[in-house]
Amino acid sequence: MKKIIYAFMLTAFVVVACQKENVSETKNANANGTSGSITRFASHNNYLYALDQNKIKVYDIANGASPTLVNTVITDYGLETITVYDGTIFIGSRTALYILDITNPASPVILSKTEREGELAGGCDPVAVKNNYAFSTVKIIENVCGVINTSSRLLVYDVTDKNNPVLVNEYNMNIPNGLGYKDNTLFVCDEGSDVIMMFDITNPVNTSFSSTFPLTDPVDLIVDGNKMVVSTKTGFSFYDITDLNNIQPKGTIEIH
């Protein structure tokens, strides 16, 4: 019997699928974790990549009882989110999108650092990658009497050439947060508008707004096959996304 466990905290979460082998609650199986997009840790091939402000720390975690720091890659300050896709690391920082090659997993090599133009304090750039395109949301915040600048947006990069990503599309958003996709639908949390935005990414260069469904203060999301879980500022909501034209809300967990 397949048992699915989601491990959460309010700002980062992971989906784990385990094989339940007997009726007790002891789990024996190997589990692969799928993270939300807003996270500073990523593991791949028994290596852990952890972001520490201006450093990418690489740990050999083949033996969980003795994780070993094997490398540190220095970058500009402001590293915020990390995701691993197709053996490549994508990092969102306050000013740029970094792409790193991990053909040698203990020695990441920076392939590119693509800076955004003329920003103030860019916040929290989660990245989702599908084939040759990277999708990232950017929150731009000015503390002018608490006004949040409206240049927050969704960015679409062509990353066919990892040494030279090209910005191909942008879409203004209110307060965007985490994102993820199933097939040709990109889901993006918009905390400012209290919705999950859905975009058609069949042709990413022409990423177009598709529809929304309401959810108060969404923060991050994980797509796991036909299920989606969204974290909010107060808890988690589950959805059946088997039919993208008829998304079914399932249960909700509130955590105060």
Added chain:
Amino acid sequence: MVEQKKGIHVFEVSDTANPVNLTFIRIPAVNDFTINGNTMFADNGPNMVSIDISNIFQVQVLATIPNSFQPYLFPPLYNGFFECANPQKGVVVEWVDTMLVEAQCSVN
């Protein structure tokens, strides 16, 4: 809502219409975590911790590596004044909006 930096909630969701709250793994000053096999890796203030989660109800700390992470001594996603954090007093776990007199630190 202020970010919680207290620990990891664990839920069983094979039936997403009825999630079951299983347990809570307390990790002070935690910000992020990931899972590799049966091991969870998380930050714990300046430390990295690895935790055996093969029995989710009786997790075991496997290793604690000090001096892994630099402290964030300023509030995230904020421009303005704040009270300077003193790392000698411990680890910053929360920032609270309040009135300050003669605040010495700022981000802009």
